[in-house]
Amino acid sequence: MSIQLERTYEPLTELNVIEVIRELNYFLLEQENELVVNEIGDGNLNLVFHIEHPATKRALIVKQALPYAKVVGESWPLTLDRARIESEALLTEAESVPHLVPKVFKTDRTLAVTVMEDLSDHTILRKALIEGSTYPKLAEDIGTFSASTAFYSSDFHLHPFEKKEQVAKFTNPELCKITEDLVFTDPFFDHDTNDFPEELIDSVEKLWNDEELLRNAAQLKYSFLTRAEVLLHGDLHTGSIFITENSTKVIDPEFAFYGPAGFDLGHFFANLALNHLSQNAHAKEPFNRESLQNYLLETISNTWDTFENTFSDLWHEKAAGPFSKTNGVLKDFLQQTFQDSIGFAGCEIIRRTIGLAHVADLDSIENKEVQLYYKKKALELGSKLIKKRSSFTTITQLTDTIRGA
Amino acid sequence: MSIQLERTYEPLTELNVIEVIRELNYFLLEQENELVVNEIGDGNLNLVFHIEHPATKRALIVKQALPYAKVVGESWPLTLDRARIESEALLTEAESVPHLVPKVFKTDRTLAVTVMEDLSDHTILRKALIEGSTYPKLAEDIGTFSASTAFYSSDFHLHPFEKKEQVAKFTNPELCKITEDLVFTDPFFDHDTNDFPEELIDSVEKLWNDEELLRNAAQLKYSFLTRAEVLLHGDLHTGSIFITENSTKVIDPEFAFYGPAGFDLGHFFANLALNHLSQNAHAKEPFNRESLQNYLLETISNTWDTFENTFSDLWHEKAAGPFSKTNGVLKDFLQQTFQDSIGFAGCEIIRRTIGLAHVADLDSIENKEVQLYYKKKALELGSKLIKKRSSFTTITQLTDTIRGA
Numbered sequence: 079m080s081i082q083l084e085r086t087y088e089p090l091t092e093l094n095v096i097e098v099i100r101e102l103n104y105f106l107l108e109q110e111n112e113l114v115v116n117e118i119g120d121g122n123l124n125l126v127f128h129i130e131h132p133a134t135k136r137a138l139i140v141k142q143a144l145p146y147a148k149v150v151g152e153s154w155p156l157t158l159d160r161a162r163i164e165s166e167a168l169l170t171e172a173e174s175v176p177h178l179v180p181k182v183f184k185t186d187r188t189l190a191v192t193v194m195e196d197l198s199d200h201t202i203l204r205k206a207l208i209e210g211s212t213y214p215k216l217a218e219d220i221g222t223f224s225a226s227t228a229f230y231s232s233d234f235h236l237h238p239f240e241k242k243e244q245v246a247k248f249t250n251p252e253l254c255k256i257t258e259d260l261v262f263t264d265p266f267f268d269h270d271t272n273d274f275p276e277e278l279i280d281s282v283e284k285l286w287n288d289e290e291l292l293r294n295a296a297q298l299k300y301s302f303l304t305r306a307e308v309l310l311h312g313d314l315h316t317g318s319i320f321i322t323e324n325s326t327k328v329i330d331p332e333f334a335f336y337g338p339a340g341f342d343l344g345h346f347f348a349n350l351a352l353n354h355l356s357q358n359a360h361a362k363e364p365f366n367r368e369s370l371q372n373y374l375l376e377t378i379s380n381t382w383d384t385f386e387n388t389f390s391d392l393w394h395e396k397a398a399g400p401f402s403k404t405n406g407v408l409k410d411f412l413q414q415t416f417q418d419s420i421g422f423a424g425c426e427i428i429r430r431t432i433g434l435a436h437v438a439d440l441d442s443i444e445n446k447e448v449q450l451y452y453k454k455k456a457l458e459l460g461s462k463l464i465k466k467r468s469s470f471t472t473i474t475q476l477t478d479t480i481r482g483a
Numbered sequence: 484m485s486i487q488l489e490r491t492y493e494p495l496t497e498l499n500v501i502e503v504i505r506e507l508n509y510f511l512l513e514q515e516n517e518l519v520v521n522e523i524g525d526g527n528l529n530l531v532f533h534i535e536h537p538a539t540k541r542a543l544i545v546k547q548a549l550p551y552a553k554v555v556g557e558s559w560p561l562t563l564d565r566a567r568i569e570s571e572a573l574l575t576e577a578e579s580v581p582h583l584v585p586k587v588f589k590t591d592r593t594l595a596v597t598v599m600e601d602l603s604d605h606t607i608l609r610k611a612l613i614e615g616s617t618y619p620k621l622a623e624d625i626g627t628f629s630a631s632t633a634f635y636s637s638d639f640h641l642h643p644f645e646k647k648e649q650v651a652k653f654t655n656p657e658l659c660k661i662t663e664d665l666v667f668t669d670p671f672f673d674h675d676t677n678d679f680p681e682e683l684i685d686s687v688e689k690l691w692n693d694e695e696l697l698r699n700a701a702q703l704k705y706s707f708l709t710r711a712e713v714l715l716h717g718d719l720h721t722g723s724i725f726i727t728e729n730s731t732k733v734i735d736p737e738f739a740f741y742g743p744a745g746f747d748l749g750h751f752f753a754n755l756a757l758n759h760l761s762q763n764a765h766a767k768e769p770f771n772r773e774s775l776q777n778y779l780l781e782t783i784s785n786t787w788d789t790f791e792n793t794f795s796d797l798w799h800e801k802a803a804g805p806f807s808k809t810n811g812v813l814k815d816f817l818q819q820t821f822q823d824s825i826g827f828a829g830c831e832i833i834r835r836t837i838g839l840a841h842v843a844d845l846d847s848i849e850n851k852e853v854q855l856y857y858k859k860k861a862l863e864l865g866s867k868l869i870k871k872r873s874s875f876t877t878i879t880q881l882t883d884t885i886r887g888a
Binding site: 233238239241242243245246249251252254255258263266267289292293295296297299300303304305306307399400401404405406407410411 | 638643644646647648650651654656657659660663668671672694697698700701702704705708709710711712804805806809810811812815816
């Protein structure tokens with residue numbers, strides 16, 4: 079007779095984390111004593127253990143969700159189910175774009191653990207962009223990532239039974255609620271989660287009193303709540319992208335859910351637009367600034383073009399059902415997705431400027447006057463994108479609007 | 484020691500159905516031998532037992548799903564889960580409009596059984612309308628039913644966690660697939676489920692070759708597949724409504740699911756429009772015809788007005804979240820719902836004319852020439868509603884279009 083111990087969740091430590099990876103035989107048993115373990119997470123949401131065998135340079139990441147979130151000193155309970163969502167999303171994405179996501183070696187639901195590829199040789203894109211780096215493959219990789227994950231998870235490809243199963247699997251109420259509040263609601267009202275310097279109050283009150291803006295933001299929020307079109311990353315900002323000259327990896331899809339197809343693209347565009355604005359302050363000399371800003375706008379433009387081309391190719395090759403041969407159906411989807419992405423970009427720009435979670439691109443501008451100036455510009459840009467999204471028909475209109483902001 | 488027998492599904496019979504209701508104590512134990520049991524279903528999808536105590540006139544209905552569907556001689560497997568969906572929908576509807584649905588006394592998931600109120604004193608609305616009956620409360624009741632079930636199941640009322648739970652509960656892949664195919668796809672293509680007389684082929688081919696129509700039908704199908712807005716009945720035609728002078732009961736919600744808020748209204752409008760067309764042949768004399776047709780158009784008009792007013796009242800009284808105070812948000816929802824309902828009505832009109840499942844309103848027109856004439860008119864009307872739905876802004880435009888068909 080054997081006694082089956084009930085396994086329960088407990089946070090791992092640098093001392094016992096190796097037990098989780100032993101069965102993978104990723105490291106030789108005789109190397110185990112030589113492994114170096116470091117917890118490298120920021121401690122707000124997850125534990126992240128980096129486990130390396132220094133002599134061979136082989137390494138693994140063990141990511142474990144914590145049962146709470148810490149933001150600006152406060153702590154609130156947060157579902158461990160997000161670890162399941164994250165690893166399911168990584169595995170689903172890997173079916174169509176394995177080269178654009180970290181490889182998952184193991185998941186453990188009880189421990190809320192995902193064991194995955196080490197990407198220490200990559201840099202967080204946001205940091206790299208602030209420092210003025212450029213990556214020629216970024217646009218193609220993110221356009222491909224968005225188009226492929228969208229197409230393969232959509233009703234254009236999946237049998238409706240399978241689509242509905244996927245929607246159920248990626249139902250993510252707690253993390254979606256964070257987006258509902260922090261992206262789509264709080265920044266548009268005088269809410270205590272908002273965070274902005276006093277000097278911005280006139281600009282912020284202008285937003286709060288703009289009925290047309292609020293009405294359009296409500297439409298976008300309603301789309302986020304109701305339109306289960308494709309599997310989304312759910313938080314595709316430049317801090318969710320790991321990059322090198324030759325490799326792009328989209329990480330941390332714990333916000334993954336089924337939503338409107340323009341959502342991820344909008345967040346990516348917004349974060350590039352915020353960096354574009356901030357380069358007016360960051361870039362060391364005019365020539366360098368112009369070149370960086372052109373790169374950012376070209377990245378937006380090429381990302382959309384890649385999305386459109388990749389999605390269209392997949393459609394023509396693989397879309398199911400007789401309507402896939404009907405003129406205009408693909409075009410309608412692409413136009414809706416494009417205009418949605420512009421509106422979602424506007425919401426992201428506003429919330430990253432006055433909401434709870436800021437971006438370093440703007441906040442790290444050292445001169446406070448200059449920082450305020452570009453934050454005001456960001457609010458105007460976000461508001462315009464939300465209200466005018468339906469008048470945008472080409473990507474050049476978007477990049478021109480960002481350039482003119 | 485007691486042996487627990489595993490209960491399994493098996494079709495009930497007139498001999499054993501009483502065992503299912505015994506625990507309800509609806510009938511006295513000493514009445515049991517006096518009960519009269521009749522199976523009154525049509526045998527295509529469900530068994531329906533009417534159990535009556537003749538002396539007291541007390542009666543109950545036991546409805547049991549069969550594990551298959553029979554349509555025009557063919558039989559295919561169909562999930563028993565639809566019995567769960569049906570009773571869950573009836574119970575959810577009863578929370579806001581208990582007077583408009585049959586009362587549920589018991590459900591049994593293993594047996595796929597719902598025990599409910601007997602409505603033998605009611606008439607099926609379709610039959611009554613074909614015979615020229617009118618019901619003054621119909622519009623108010625259906626408008627109230629649609630508005631209340633929509634509002635209380637929507638993101639405007641429910642906490643997002645609860646909304647997402649409800650969406651999961653009413654995920655109904657198999658029955659939705661029937662609608663996807665038979666309403667939104669097959670009638671628009673040369674598919675073998677279609678059913679129409681040879682003489683209609685020119686009109687039908689005109690539809691099949693109308694790229695604008697197909698493109699718009701694809702948009703409506705995509706809305707049906709992706710927009711999880713409110714809990715819908717899913718099959719709200721005039722055969723799903725039981726009626727008397729003083730009572731309206733919406734029955735048979737086995738197609739219930741979360742979808743676009745205009746869907747049920749569209750189906751109801753479509754079936755009244757089909758009856759309106761058919762009264763040109765059915766009504767015995769011109770005066771009677773005019774009066775009947777006016778009643779049908781007024782019912783459409785008053786149903787929409789009741790929907791709009793009831794939903795607006797609930798919104799102003801109970802809508803949650805700060806955007807509920809923003810001008811235009813309610814208006815946007817109502818306009819989208821209105822225009823969607825017109826498009827969905829168009830799809831229902833077309834599929835009821837040339838698809839697999841017809842309506843008696845048109846098919847019972849005895850003169851074949853006359854029947855063909857009105858079927859052609861129905862196809863033209865359906866096509867117009869689908870293509871022009873976005874140009875409709877008042878309910879009078881819809882009733883005028885139906886009158887002119």
